[in-house]
Amino acid sequence: MSAIRLAPSAERVPYSRIRELAEIAMTMDGVLKLYFGESNLPTPQFIKDAAAQALADGHTFYTSNAGYPSLRRAIAEKYRELHGVELDTEEIVVTASGVQALNAGIRCVLDPGDEAIVLTPAWPNASAIVTMCSATPREIPLCLAGDRYVIDFAAVESAIGPQTRLLVYTSPSNPLGWTTTGQDQERLLDLCRRRGLWLMADEVYERLYYGGPVAPSILRRCTRDDAVMVPQSFSKSYCMTGWRLGWLVARRDLARQAAQLNEFIVSHAPAMTQKAGEIALRDGETGVAEMVARLRENRDYALSVLRQVPGATVPCPDGAFYLFPRIDGLRDSFEFCRRLLVQKRVGLAPGVAFGAGGEGSIRICYAADRTVLGPAMERLADFLRARPAC
Amino acid sequence: MSAIRLAPSAERVPYSRIRELAEIAMTMDGVLKLYFGESNLPTPQFIKDAAAQALADGHTFYTSNAGYPSLRRAIAEKYRELHGVELDTEEIVVTASGVQALNAGIRCVLDPGDEAIVLTPAWPNASAIVTMCSATPREIPLCLAGDRYVIDFAAVESAIGPQTRLLVYTSPSNPLGWTTTGQDQERLLDLCRRRGLWLMADEVYERLYYGGPVAPSILRRCTRDDAVMVPQSFSKSYCMTGWRLGWLVARRDLARQAAQLNEFIVSHAPAMTQKAGEIALRDGETGVAEMVARLRENRDYALSVLRQVPGATVPCPDGAFYLFPRIDGLRDSFEFCRRLLVQKRVGLAPGVAFGAGGEGSIRICYAADRTVLGPAMERLADFLRARPAC
Structure with a gap:
């Protein structure tokens, strides 16, 4: 191979340790896979039908970088309905996934050499995107105070x-399930206003919430002039992970810049998936409510198993579809998950993948069919009971 | 609005002047639109059917960052068929559009402060992506020597x-239609090897070629160890612009890094569009041949009109679906296009949008129905004949 190398700033972007574990699992048969943040449910039929209809209707051409105006209006309408928040379509950019919303939003505010605070444990992608911008993430772990982070x-x-x-935070949190209180939101806003920071509130799990129909958005508390941005996704609410469709709500100038950068990232989300997204927003409420009811049962079941195992500490989550138990004495969560995978054929995500404060824990995605979740939790409990120190 | 600003390095990324003109056109009725690089033909029915079938088959979940292995194998097979080149799937990354292949590939090799040579006039996105990486594009225009660039x-x-x-070049070129000769390719490879540069050959127009079934790829001439990458797209060959599906062929280490970065850009192209892409590659050859025959007629027609107008110089293009006539005395192509739009309701792309060497020309996309192309060319000819200096 020639001596011409890759850029060090690209090589520094860390690979996801969840993906690393998944790659081992993909070489094995019969693994009960709970490592990805993905429901086992396929996309509802009415959304698939909407995409097929959009294709039949000729939605196969370029759209604007910010997405179809009709989808941006449907998103604005959903904020009015769920949060009582009035948004202008100029404050909304359709993106080709939640992570693309994070990517465009973060790129708009960071120069090389800048720093970003990331509240962790968290899905690693925000910190990785900061690194991709040749900036530095500063991870600040949430603390467990009694039974709450x-x-x-x-x-x-x-x-x-x-x-x-x-400053970036995720609420409801992946992997903690923790959700900001109104007081948290006020203090974060006050801090960012005072210290001159952009505030990114990743709210992609807002519909997977056990305290009401939706986790209250930061957008209820900030003004449209605040330096705030909210990445969102269709993936979790509508079982559309494979579709790669999301959006970013942001102050008008950032939204405009993010749409411009979209031209050079991916141009826009596919036309027919955008049309399907409109229908998901319009007709998806019953499905969301049913899914959350099922997830609550799974959460309670998985919690009940873990609470019978000595040495596992886990608060009851407010939202999302994860448990993130802290395991007494665990120092190498990747090795723990690797052994669990090899010995018990259960695939979990290692806590170390979630940044500062994550080591010592493991992440279980309980958005699985009970025929998978049941045996997986039993094998995990067996493994924990028999566990050698690691 | 608060004093918290966007990042200067993001604000420096220039907005597309094609999009700027298109936005004016979108406020008007009855415009004959030839400004975008998009065929007027909808996606062929068999590709739309394949997407609907993929949805029915449950392709609604995450795929790997590099894309479905089956699609990567289909792409490798197509290179064998078209170019006699043997690729390993590890050298292929599926992307969510051609521009996303450019974005991931360029990001893999540029650190902030680096420089990239871009051969122009060219679609502005390569230079813009270099700027997004906080690096500097150095644009070197092609020269017109007789009737050839x-x-x-x-x-x-x-x-x-x-x-x-x-070093980045595009062949067949957008906007020139110029295509590299074998000798050009050898000299570019030699230069990049000698000077220690990555070579990016944007070949997204390879199927829109008038000298044979495909424009010969640089991959025929380089080894798999050369520091070469080739972004590709389904958009132009299969009328799939709105689908946002492409790929990158690259040296193994770059392909691996690009797949890793994909995780943080968009994760992967949508699952169902990937499956549709497989079918496009398998069954699309007849459609490609028919489309190129039609484009050749349009090219010859548009050329014949332009050649009857004094003061317009345009070589006959080898490929792509553009004419890029140089207009005698033209110093402000944006203003020219703006006036043409307002006075004649014909939308073209200003040469200035295509970087160094582009000012003084205008770009006509002739992938239009003859009922649009005919009157558009006639109005342009009238406008040129009556043109005041500008």
């Missing part, structure tokens, strides 16, 4: 330096 | 500095 505001404040431009 | 190798050599990492 809390933001360590003092640690956040002291991590903010002259190069800090952005 | 040629690469100014001396200018390229002298533009290469210690920070230069990459």
Whole structure:
């Protein structure tokens, strides 16, 4: 191979340790897979029908970089319905997935050498995107106070330096299931206003919430002039992971810049998936409610199994579809998950994949059929009971 | 609005002047639109059927970051068939559009402060992506020698500095229709090997070629160890612009890194569009041949009109679906196109949008129905004949 190399700044972007574990699993048969953040349910038929109809109707051409105006209006309408928030379509950019919303939004605010605060444990992609921008993530772990996670505001404040431009958090949290309180949101907004930071609230799990029909958005509390952005996705709410469709709500100037950058990232989300997204928003409420009821049963079942195992500590989550138990004495969660995979054929995500505060825990995605979740939880419980130190 | 600003490095990414003109056109009625690089033909029915079937078959879940193995195998098979080139699937990454292949590929090789040579006039996205990477594009225009464009190798050599990492060219060219000769390819490869540069050959128009069934790929001439990458797209060959599906062929280490970065850009192309892409590759040959025959007629027609107008110089293109006439005395192609739009309701792309060497020309996309192309060319000819200096 020639001596011409890749860019060090690209090589520094860390590979997902969840994907790394999944790759081992993909070489094996009969694995009960709970490592990805994906429901086992296929996309509802009415959404698939909408995509087929969009193709028949000729939606096979370029759309604008910000997405079809009709979809942007449907998203604005959904915020009015769910959150009582009035958005202008100019504040909404359709993206080709939730992660693409994170990517475009973060790229709009970070220069090389900048820093971003990321509240962790968290899905690794926000920190990785900060690194892709040749900027530096500063991860501040949430703390377990009694049976609830809390933001360590003092640690956040002291991590903010002259190069800090952005604070990212996820609520409902992947992997914790923790959800911000109204007081958390006010304090985060106050802090970001005071310290001159952009605030990114990843709310892609807002519909998977056990305290009501939707987790209250930060958009209810901020003004349209606040330096706030909210990535969203169709993946979790409508079982559309494979479709790669999402959006970004942001202050008008950022939304405009993100749409411009879209031209050079992916141009726009596919035309026919955008049309399907419109129908998902319009007709998806019954499906969301049924899915959340099923997820609540799964959550309660998985919690009940874990609580019979000594040495596993796990608060009851407010939202999302994960449990993230802390395992007493666990120092190498990747090795734990690797052994669990090889010995018991159960695939979980190692806590170390979720950044600062993640090591020592494992992530279970309970959005699985009970015929998978049941034996997986039993094998995990057996493994924990018999566990050697690792 | 708060004082918290966007990142200067994001604001520096220039907006497409084609999109800028299109936005004016979208406020008007009855415009004959030839400004985008998009055929007027909808996607063939068998490809739409394949997508509907993929949805019915349950392709609604995550795929791997590099795309379905079956699609990567189909792409490798197509290179064997068209170019006699043997590729390993590890050298192929499926992307969510041609531009996403450019984006991931360029990001893999540029650090902030690096430089890239871009042969122009060219679709602006390569230079814009270089800027998005906080690197600097150095645009070197092709020169018109008689009735053919040629690469100014001396200018390229002298533009290469210690920070230069990459040379990008497009063949068949958007907007020129110019296609590299075998000798061009050998000289470009030699230059890049000698000067230690990555070579990106954007070949998305390879099937729209008037000299044979496919424009010969650089992959025929380089080894699998050369620092070469080729972005590709389903958009132009199969009338799939709105689907956002493409791929990148690259040296194994770059392909691996690009797949990893995909995780943080868009994760993967939608599952059902990937399956449709497989069928397009398998069953699309008749459609490609028919489309190219029709494009050749349109090219010859549009050329014949232009050649009757004094003051317009345009070589006969080898490929793609554009004419890029140089207009005598034209100094502001955006203003020319704006006036043509307002006065004649014909939408063209201004040459200035295509970087160094583009000003003074206009781009006509002739992939239009003759009922649109005919009157558009006549109005353009009238406008040119009556043109005041501008």
